[in-house]
């Protein structure tokens with residue numbers, strides 16, 4: 001059984017062809033919409049990148065059951081869900097994306 005406990009193991013997984021392919025299928029299945037936003041009655045789709053501007057919305061494909069604890073579900077379509085960055089971070093308990101620290105914080109929900 002494969003393990004995805006360390007950063008390296010996870011990094012390797014997220015770079016694998018199996019994941020990259022499956023991720024695209026999951027996005028397609030979810031209509032390129034954040035499934036959380038959808039449940040709340042909103043629509044958050046991946047925005048088109050315009051030259052000179054950062055992408056506004058980036059969708060993530062999330063593992064409902066984290067691969068760290070459920071490695072056998074890493075490539076299960078039923079375990080995948082498309083989430084916008086905001087919802088993905090909330091789920092992961094992050095307030096900003098540590099992988100890309102240079103990225104500007106897009107959501108400032110605390111301000112009000």
Ligand SMILES: [Zn+2]
Pocket residue numbers: 034035036037038044083084085086087
């Ligand atoms: Zn969302």
